[in-house]
Amino acid sequence: MASQSDCPFCEIVGREDPDAREVFRDDNVVAFFPTEPATLGHTLLVPxxxxxxxxxxxxxxxxxxxxxxxxxxxAIRRAIKPDGLNVIQSNGEAATQTVPHLHIHLVPRWRDDRFGRIWPPETDYSDFEKDEAWERLRSAVRNSGRHG
Structure with a gap:
């Protein structure tokens, strides 16, 4: 599998990080606990x-x-018994991606946990702005060749 020498997730994939708390591994993916979990049971999944x-x-x-x-x-639902679960995948610095190796966060949630909100309580986009974004996205989807 392709890797990068300075990537901490590639080190875990290559079993070069003795402190990694690995949860699952197969031929395609590896799952492990992050060093600083948002909640107990927080798991990262990487290709x-x-x-x-x-x-x-x-x-x-x-x-x-x-x-x-x-x-x-x-497995998180059975083992940790959370009230809910966030599945988060961020891309780019503006979206808070800090390690440039694609990863999925599975974050168990409880009603009173310290994780906090992940969405703003409200936004103030105009109908014109929403319609313009909608049309640009619909056009991009049509041009991708993967529309129904």
């Missing part, structure tokens, strides 16, 4: 290949990640 973000992700790896995400979500 074994060094893929920086969602824009460089291929369909086969995406399918493997989706399948492993479902399996881990169910």
């Amino acid at each position: 074994r290949s060094h893929i920086e973000d969602i824009w460089t992700l291929d369909d086969r790896t995406a399918t493997n990640l989706a399948s492993a995400t479902l399996m881990l979500a169910n």
Whole structure:
């Protein structure tokens, strides 16, 4: 599998980090606890290949990640018994991606946990702005060849 020598997640994939708390591994993905979990049971899932973000992700790896995400979500539900679960995948610095290796956060949630809100309580976009963004996105989807 492709890796980068300075990538901390590639070190975990390559079993070079003796402190990693690994949860799951197969031929395609590795899941482990982050060093500073947002909540107990917070798990990171990474592809074994060094893929920086969602824009460089291929369909086969995406399918493997989706399948492993479902399996881990169910395992977290059984083992940790949270009130809820956030599945978060961030891309780029503006979206708070701090390690340039694609990763999915599975974060168990409880009603009174310290994680906090992940969405703003409200926004103030005009109908014109929303319609303009809607049309640009619809056009991009049509041009992708993957519309129904």
